[in-house]
Amino acid sequence: MEAARARGWPAPEWLATGQAPTGEALVVQEFIDGRTPPRLDDFVVEQMIGILGLQEAVFPGATGGWGSGQPRVVFEDWDGLRDRVACSEPAQ
Numbered sequence: 001m002e003a004a005r006a007r008g009w010p011a012p013e014w015l016a017t018g019q020a021p022t023g024e025a026l027v028v029q030e031f032i033d034g035r036t037p038p039r040l041d042d043f044v045v046e047q048m049i050g051i052l053g054l055q056e057a058v059f060p061g062a063t064g065g066w067g068s069g070q071p072r073v074v075f076e077d078w079d080g081l082r083d084r085v086a087c088s089e090p091a092q
Helices: 002-006 042-058 070-076 078-088
Strands: 014-019 025-029
Touching: 002 042
Parallel strands: none
Antiparallel strands: 014 025
16 A cells, blocks of 8 residues: 555555454555545546556556456446446436
8 A cells, every 4th residue: 555655546544454353354544534526527537547547557467456346347237236336326
């Protein structure tokens, strides 16, 4: 995480890491005040693309990771996630 932040990736600082009694990993992160953009417009998309480009540059050529399933969620509605997320967003 520190390497990503040092390269300009806008991520909260990890204050502590550990394992919960149930076995799951846990991370206590710095609080960053903000809000979800009210709509996904060209400005927000350009910012997201830039941020994802910074993240990708940290480990060039890497495969897998937390984002490897995203295309399946978006384009194939993998495990019904796309519809569940869409239903949770307020109408625009």
